[in-house]
Amino acid sequence: MPDHKIPQVTAKRLPLYYRYLEKLHAIGKQRVSSADLSDALQIDPATIRRDFSYLGELGKKGYGYNVTYLLQFLRDFLKQDEVTNVVLVGVGNLGTALLRYNFYRSHNTKIVAGFDQDPAKIGTDVDGIPVYSLDRLQEVIQLHHVEVAILTVPVNAAQSTADFLVKAGIRGILNFTPARLIAPAHVRIHNIDLTIELQTLIYFLKNFPDGEEEM
Ligand code: ATP
Structure with missing residues (x-):
C-alpha cells in the first residue's frame, strides 16, 4: 500500500x-x-x-x-479509511477519561457510546458521547457495527459484564479491570491493568536503579 x-x-x-x-x-x-x-x-x-x-x-x-x-x-x-466503532462500559473516572480522550483524532477508532448502570449517568453525555443503560447495548452495537468494547467497570462487575458483552456479539474486549476474564475462544481479550503497570515500574526503579535486570 x-x-x-x-x-x-x-x-x-x-x-x-x-x-x-x-x-x-x-x-x-x-x-x-x-x-x-x-x-x-x-x-x-x-x-x-x-x-x-x-x-x-x-x-x-x-x-x-x-x-x-x-x-x-x-x-x-x-x-483502510473505515472508522472502527467501539463502545465503553463503566463511565466512572477512568471510563470518562477514555471517553474524553479523542482516539479518533489520530486513529480511525471512535467510541460511539458509553454504558453504565447508574441512573444518574444514563441519559447524559461525555463530550457528546451518549451514555446509555446496558439494556440498549444490543441495539447500539448492531446499529454501529461494533465488535470491540472497552471495559472500565469495577472489578466485581467485570466478569458478568464481559459475559453480557459477549452474548451481545462483542468479539474484542480491552479490559482495564484487574479481573482475569473468562471468555469463549473466539473472543479476544487484552488486559491493561494500570495499577500493576505502575507498581512494576516502581519495583524496577527500586530494585534495579541502574537499569540492569537480573537474568
Ligand atoms: P465514580 O467515581 O464515577 O464512581 P469510579 O471509577 O471510581 O468512578 P467504579 O466503582 O470503578 O467508579 O465504577 C466505574 C463505573 O462503572 C461507575 O460509573 C459505575 O456506575 C459503573 N458500573 C458499576 N457496575 C456496573 C455494571 N454492572 N454495569 C455497568 N456499569 C457499572
Missing part, C-alpha cells in the same frame, strides 16, 4: 471514482482513460491523474487504467 496520507480533496473524490468504476465493471469494461473518467465525472483529467498518482503506479501512459485492478485497489484503500 502506498503512503496513507493523501490530500483530503483527493480522499473525498475516491468514492466517486469507486462508484463509477463499479458501473464500468458491471458492464464489462476493462480499461478506462482519465479522459473517459473526466467526461463521466466532470473532473478535469489532470486532477484525476494527480489523484491517482498519490495511490501509486496505477496506469500506463496511453493505455489508461485497468478497471478491475483499480476497483480492487480503491476498495482496499477505502477500507
